[in-house]
Amino acid sequence: MAEVRNKYVVKKNHIDGVPNESDFSICEELLSLKLHSHVSNNVVIVKNLYVSIDPYQINRMKPHSSSHIIASTASVVLPGQAIEAGGVGRVVESWHPDFKTGDFVSGLLHWGEYSVVEGGQQLQKLDTTVAIWLLQEANICKAKVFEAVVAFTHLQKFFASHKLLKQVGSSGITAYGGFFQVCKPKKGEKVFVSAASGSVGILVGQYAKLSGCYVVGCAGTKEKVDLLKEKLGFDDAFNYKEEPNLNLALQRYFPEGIDIYFDNVGGEMLEAAVENLKSFGRIAICGVISEYTGTQKRAKLDMVGVIYKRIRIEGFLCVDFVDIYPEFISTTMQHLQTGKLKAIEDISYGVENIPTAFIDLFHGNNIGKKVVKIAQE
């Protein structure tokens, strides 16, 4: 096989607001599997099986990145370029000594049928038995956890040399690190999670319950609210769309105030949370989906309250949690196995459906971790 047909998603233009179908197109190319340059560049060609769909990707589709931002996950994707995303796939050709045809891999792939990856640094090899089992289960969230266990020895070496964690099980470590490292919860504290039925929020709420906290989540539909309360063990949950005044809503759910706010949305909800935070309250800024699509929605925070209540507001990225990765894996594995922690996925099928899956995130149409299945194997 010297070449394959590869369909992949590109953005047609820079995106400066809520993304639309018209912002994307599906390209088709003949992908050469045998190029001289592949040898010197240690290229690995991967057939994609699953790709991840995450809100943060919108930040790479804007006309420009924020100033002084050095995180690699913030560099701008140009129109016509393949769009990077976390994923799981199988090697079809490799000029890299660590990978061979047939290997299952996870890492930073592309929104497409195939990914051409140079240097191999953004790939981790998966144990074949585990990978096949996982793919049969079609359970990508558990896969993210298991893959990390399997690839752990490899990762340790990788972390040591690069001091960087790429896209491996990012929702899990984001939730774990953001909650435990940034929020520093204590038993009995009151925790509020926004976008609580999203990939990260679902895990944060469950980690908080496992830590003995009182947890309230908000989401945008009755179905999601029911899921949080009935299946995921949240103490309470509400539909923010039915609340004309978020400040009053939070007063109702937290009459004594909030200790920890895990923010996935920003904007008015962040403002209301600051109003309702207790003294020494903490806010982990994980995502601000309401602000990703327009700076006019930026939160106007009550800084007088921030001072008098000694509030700490902190942004973070999962790449900073390398040190607690072993702890994350062992704790999370244990809770998944005993059923104390539940993983929820939202799966679409086929490259053609990637743009819709992505756009849906900004309309709250997903429940749990959004992934697109590209191929069976």
Add this chain to the structure above:
Amino acid sequence: MAEVRNKYVVKKNHIDGVPNESDFSICEELLSLKLHSHVSNNVVIVKNLYVSIDPYQINRMKPHSSSHIIASTASVVLPGQAIEAGGVGRVVESWHPDFKTGDFVSGLLHWGEYSVVEGGQQLQKLDTTVAIWLLQEANICKAKVFEAVVAFTHLQKFFASHKLLKQVGSSGITAYGGFFQVCKPKKGEKVFVSAASGSVGILVGQYAKLSGCYVVGCAGTKEKVDLLKEKLGFDDAFNYKEEPNLNLALQRYFPEGIDIYFDNVGGEMLEAAVENLKSFGRIAICGVISEYTGTQKRAKLDMVGVIYKRIRIEGFLCVDFVDIYPEFISTTMQHLQTGKLKAIEDISYGVENIPTAFIDLFHGNNIGKKVVKIAQE
């Protein structure tokens, strides 16, 4: 002497914006020094010598305090009530076993000629020799440090029983604790201080220089800017009123970005600082004078930048720095004695001038710590 004439300042109405002369009046009363109730309430009557004028006091003059705020320094002062303020004075009558007529004291007094203080918990006794020397020098900033040294044993007991530090040398410990505890500076880091010629900013900039940081301050007049650069050792300083675009100004003074922003003003300057912060930058929210007089000036922060740059924004109050008080005193004393640290005061005279001195703070008319001298002894 059974009674004295006491002039004191009251607010005539709640204040909901920039304070004006018309918001205040000077009351005069006949103050009874011998009341039966004084005995049971452990009253101490103090003749005020110096009183402190601080921006945060505006927050107690508003119609209502922020929700969930428990700090005692945030409770609302009612129209007609005497207004609490840090100060130094001399006891004229005492029904409290720890204080006797003639004692020099510091603590929470009132904006007036006399203060009637119940229970004595908000007072500390000063050593007479030191107090007289200090008053001769008319140097209240140094006084604040010395008084704290003198009263230290007393304070230790006080802290142990109340877990609270009242108004003792508050500018000093605010600057010290805010900079070292909240900002956690490292040698060589780039530090930006707003309201840098104010009582706290002056000290923060000097502490930063003593820590081997690069320091730029901003202020509102050429005179202040010159003071920062020429007398206080700031690496650079600028007049924010001459900068049409604060974002560009900060880019010019910090081409590689800011590590630490010590915020005394909030609003647009805070927005611009977030834009110019480096990864892992820290912002200590000490005061937001631009927001004290109107919520419409609240900063709209770039939370996407906060996430990608892992910025930490933290509010604090000096009452939380009890643990580092001994360290603050010894370090600061040493630097004051060797001349490495300079204290700057801005003194007005007489009760009648208290409202103007206070209003001036909101127009940037003070340089250094603002105090009003009420009497010589």
